[in-house]
Amino acid sequence: MIVVTGGSGKLGRACVKDLMDHGYTVTSxxxxxxxxxxxxxxxGDVTYSRADVTDFGQAMAALSMIDxxxxxxxxxxxxxxxAAPGQATNHVTFAVNTVSTYNIFEAARQLGIRNVVWASSETVYGIPYPKGxxxxxxxxxxxxxxxxxxLSKLMGEKMAEQFCRWDPRTKIIGLRFSNVQEPQDYEHFAGYDKDPHSRKFNxxxxxxxxxxxxxxxxxxxxxLKGAHVIGIANSDGVMRRGNDELLEKVFPKAKRKRDLKANESLISIDKARDVLGYKPKHDWRKKTKAKA
Ligand SMILES: NC(=O)c1ccc[n+]([C@@H]2O[C@H](COP(=O)([O-])OP(=O)(O)OC[C@H]3O[C@@H](n4cnc5c(N)ncnc54)[C@H](O)[C@@H]3O)[C@@H](O)[C@H]2O)c1
Structure with a gap:
């Protein structure tokens, strides 16, 4: 049984479906x-239990014996x-995210669950980028x-390192997701290209x-064992303009760590490919081409 916290959310719904489609028993x-x-x-509905994981008792119950x-x-x-800056006041966002992540890591530790995957964020790369x-x-x-x-996501990454030091048999993988999109969101993508400053934030x-x-x-x-942080994006970006033009116009001071393909993601997914065997299948321009 895999427990997915936040299983009713944008990413959670897709995750629950994917796990169930791949034969896992899931509780949201x-x-x-x-x-x-x-x-x-x-x-076919997912098993669901209401729990607020900022409460340690509820986090423990959710990972052990809901019913x-x-x-x-x-x-x-x-x-x-x-799930984003500005959805609550800063101190509430920090408290909710840091405490809920601690509670899940600690409940998993106490219950001997050594396989934890959690959502960190692209924002740890410094996004949004006023200066690039x-x-x-x-x-x-x-x-x-x-x-x-x-900061709450970076705290999660740091906590994961310590939990895995305490018990080296544990695996805690933090995935630094880019901005999550559902298929219906792609109808807006064509419009982004008009302005190179649109979507520069990430x-x-x-x-x-x-x-x-x-x-x-x-x-x-x-x-894997231990704590790992891995960037996750699609292999392309949202713009039809190439990276050279975008960077020159918007972030001319950004150094290139290596040669760039015209439309490749500027969040590296090299580690995800190497370590997880990740192969994104739903790049938006492939789908748009297929429809045309
Ligand atoms: N959406 C993005 O672009 C994005 C990008 C990077 C990382 N992330 C991270 O991915 C995760 C999922 O994001 P999302 O877009 O699906 O968010 P979402 O807001 O759609 O879903 C979050 C879910 O968590 C639930 N939730 C919130 N607090 C809770 C609590 N204390 N106890 C139990 N449930 C609680 C909400 O009810 C909601 O269903 C989040 O951790 C977010 O920070 C999201």
Whole structure:
């Protein structure tokens, strides 16, 4: 049994579906029920339990014994959070995200669940970029939070290192997701190209919710031990203009760490490819071409 916290959210819904499609038994734990959930649940609905994981007792219960439906939990996907800067006041965002991540790591530790995948964020690369990145593509060496939200994600990465030091049999993988998109979001992409400054906040990158879910599944299945941080984006960016033109116009001071392909993601996914075998399948321009 895999418990997914935040399973009713944008990424959580895609993750739950992907895991169930791949044969996993899943329980979604969230303060909000899955959209369209009926009572009693229909065949094929995810098992859902309401729990607020900022409360340690509820986090422990969610990973151990919600009720008779829950089998032994073998892995946790922790996505529940205040999911962006500005969705709450800074101190609330920091407190909710840091405490809920601590609670999930600690509940997993106490229950001997040594397989944890959680959502860190592209913001740890320094996004949003008023002045631009030091170098591109940005990669996992960068720790440059600019907001309370991003700081809460970096705290999660640091906590993961210590939890894995305490028990080296543990695996905690933090995935630094780019901005999550669902298929209906792609209709807006063509419009971005008019203005090179549009979407500069995250270096014109994105992650399809289905590819993000692939990365989560691969991370759960990975044989790694210890704490790891891995950047996850699609292999291309949102713009039709090439990287040379975009960088020259918007961030002329950004150094190139290596040669860049015209439309490749400026969040590096080299580590995800090497370590997880991640292969994004839902790059938006492939789909748009296929439709044309
Ligand atoms: N959306 C993005 O662009 C993006 C980018 C990078 C990282 N992330 C991270 O990915 C994760 C999922 O993001 P999302 O876009 O699906 O967000 P979302 O807001 O759509 O979903 C978050 C879910 O968490 C639940 N939740 C919040 N606090 C909770 C709590 N205390 N206990 C239980 N459930 C709680 C909410 O009810 C919601 O269903 C978050 O951790 C977010 O920080 C998102």
């Amino acid at each position: 734990v969230d303060v909000t029920p899955p959209p369209g959930q009926s009572n009693p649940p229909k065949p 008779e439906r829950v089998e032994k939990v073998t892995g946790v996907v922790h996505l529940a959070a205040i 990145p030091r170098y591109v593509p940005v990669d996992e060496e960068i720790e440059s939070p600019e907001t309370a939200y991003s 270096l014109w990158t994105y992650i399809d919710a289905r590819d993000a879910s692939q990365a989560i599944r691969l991370a759960l299945e990975s044989k």
